[in-house]
Amino acid sequence: MASITPYGLRMPRELKDALEAAARQNGRSLNSEIVARLEASVQTDACVPDFVTPELFERVKVLGQEMETLRAQVRALEIRANAKGQ
Numbered sequence: 001m002a003s004i005t006p007y008g009l010r011m012p013r014e015l016k017d018a019l020e021a022a023a024r025q026n027g028r029s030l031n032s033e034i035v036a037r038l039e040a041s042v043q044t045d046a047c048v049p050d051f052v053t054p055e056l057f058e059r060v061k062v063l064g065q066e067m068e069t070l071r072a073q074v075r076a077l078e079i080r081a082n083a084k085g086q
Contacts, residue, residue, distance in 0.1 A: 009034070 011019075016030075023033035 019033055019037075020030055023030050026033060026036075028036065
């Protein structure tokens with residue numbers, strides 16, 4: 001078994017609450033949820049090409065979030081349009 005190094009971690013209460021909720025949803029302990037997310041983050045960082053600056057990466061992330069918001073708005077409009085057409 002791999003060596004596990006303990007590490008004390010302080011975080012805002014809201015973040016801990018959100019992580020605990022995600023851990024419950026994913027059937028994991030809080031510690032396992034944090035480790036899984038950190039591992040995913042490190043793997044993602046390793047896959048990012050050198051030309052992608054932190055600023056560009058953040059901008060693309062924000063644009064992705066904006067696109068998801070727009071998709072949700074379109075879905076809501078489609079649902080309303082379908083409800084009116086019935």
